[in-house]
Amino acid sequence: AQSVAQPEDQVNVAEGNPLTVKCTYSVSGNPYLFWYVQYPNRGLQFLLKYITGDNLVKGSYGFEAEFNKSQTSFHLKKPSALVSDSALYFCAVRDDSSASKIIFGSGTRLSIRP
C-alpha cells in the first residue's frame, strides 16, 4: 500500500536562510508526488508536483522539490525563506494503481522567524 512520511512535525528557520521540509514515500507503481500548503482557516493550496521527467521540480512561491528515486524522497526546498512562508506543509502521493485518492502525510509546520 502506498504511504507518505514526514518525519518532522516542525521546522524552524530564520528568514533569509534556506529551508528543507522532508518527505519520503512508498508506492507500488510509478509515484505521482505533490506538495500542498495550508494557511490558517484556508484550504490546501497546490505548490508543485512530480509526475515524470526532471528530478528537480519548480513550483509556486519560489519553492522547489527534488525527487530522489533511490532514496524514495521528495523533499521541499526554498533557497531563501520568508516570514510569510510560515504554514503547514503536506506531502502527498498517488500511484498508477490508484486513479482516485491521494495519500497525505501528517504535515510539517514551518515557522520562519524574522
Place this chain on the structure above:
Amino acid sequence: GAGVSQSPRYKVAKRGQDVALRCDPISGHVSLFWYQQALGQGPEFLTYFQNEAQLDKSGLPSDRFFAERPEGSVSTLKIQRTQQEDSAVYLCASVLLVGGRSEQFFGPGTRLTVL
C-alpha cells in the same frame, strides 16, 4: 469566483443531529473528492466521484456517512446521528481530468464541531 467553494464554513451540531455539507466544485471538473482532516493531522480520503458516479467510498468511516453528486456537479456529504469523533474539517477537492496526473484543487473546508 473560480475556485472550489464549500458551505457552511463552520457548523456546530449537538450529538445525534444530522448535518449536510455542501461542495461546489470548479465548473467543468469531472472528479470530486471528500476528505476528513482531524485536528493536527493530514487529510484522509473519504470518497470520490467521477461525474455523478461514486466510484470509491472506501474511506467513509461508517454507514452514518453518505455522499451524493446527483447531477455531476454539486456534491453533498451527509452525516447522520453525529458523534463527537466526527468533529473535523471536511475538505472537498475537484480535478479537471480523470486519472492520476492532475493536481486536486481544494475548497476552504467546513469545520464541524459536535458537542
